[in-house]
Amino acid sequence: MDKTVRININRESYELELEPNQTLLDLLREQLGMTGTKKGCEIGACGACTVIIDGEPALSCMTLALRCRGKEVITIEGMAENGRLHPLQEMAIEHGAVQCGYCTPGWLLSAKVLLDNNPSPTLDEVRSAISGNICRCTGYQKIEESILAAAGRSLPAPAPEGESSPRV
């Protein structure tokens, strides 16, 4: 079988020589030097390696790189567009939703999938969307706040009385 595979990663097309037993996580980190995607448990439990494949959240440690043939992959490196941070990233900074930072790329991408499908989620929907991303600093509250704030910002009408970020 032809081992040359074309994969679109962060809106750029890559032609890659892959081994069958290479995971997408290994491809990103070892072969392409995109170390923003974190290697956590490596058995699909922690969510640190979360990326987006064709609009769906995926664990790159549990994805064979070969199976990404013809697909569109978004990693944390592709979250900012045209030099501008994604609102989720901006709100993560503003709300201090980062402690050690290891889970951050994963939950940001999980939250991006949520907001892409549901621009104004409830707190429960936010919690459910990031329930596959473990933060061992246990800084969940600020993560939730920052996602809700990012959702508030992307609402078409500005919130009344100059409130830019809804409280939890």
Add this chain to the structure above:
Amino acid sequence: MKLPKFEYAAPESLGQACRLLESRGEEAHPIAGGTDLLMALKNRQKFPKMLVDLGAVPNLSRIEYSDADGLRIGAMVSLRRLAANPIVREKYPILVQAALSVGTVQLQAMGTVGGNLCQDTCCMYFNRSAMVRQSLEPCHKLGGCICHVVSSSEECWAAYTGDLAPALLALGASVSMAGPGGEQRLPLQELFSGDGKRPIALRPGQLLAEIQVPAAPPRSGAVYLKLRQRETLDYPLLGVAVHLTLERGENGHCKTAALAMTAVDKAPILLQEAGKLAGRKLTEAQIRELARAAYKRAHPMKNLYGLTTKYRLSMVEVYVEMAVRQALESAIH
């Protein structure tokens, strides 16, 4: 944690996939979502020489519904797509409950309906990491001749812990298997062998292609309840699915009743006693009787992490009663 080396094939038709799997026999393993399989490879629990990717096989990702034929779910439909499907949400909310109770959002997006049904059994000894497992003699499931759950037993006592199986069993689902001898349609329970070591009754070369669920009758309600430690990630430590259909009129007579359980035996259990409720009024005494029958049939073992066997067993009646009441409530409204 590197994956071992293996060959990889991505056949472009179901026939091709079956022929390839048949010709390579035990050496080849199909890969659907891959979330369980790659873990088993990393943990050195399975040793296939070839993975046969079903991702390029056409027509396995369809969800179709008609009032005449009911629901047809392709084996490669992801759990997340199943749960997001408008027809499934409207007519089969129990499938949404079950699909969204599996693993995490990411695992729901990657994992498939077929893969979830055909998942391997779980056991706290077999599922340990390869390194930790070194301290133990290999068990039946790893080719050895001991069971670490029941040390005197000559068989494997791993538990079937799928979430979709009980929900689909309660709905009366059937499955289509493709294979060298053509396609075969069977009741879902025949997919499960009851053998902890080899829980899925598919021969080499046979693949689960489609799941069929009868049309949802009026005045019916179905509920899946899952006992676990955390609200995310965990496999069930007990899962109870109940499906009730009521007769027309106000008297609350039961037309059909089905109850299925998971995580309390080597295969999901479809409790025959539930059928006795058909044609009878669902009283408190009868709900308790059904719960008692489920309790007697359930056989949780010390093979899963988390809650004690005693607690899991004592929750059987509680969960059955809760599930029946909730199903009744949704059948009435």
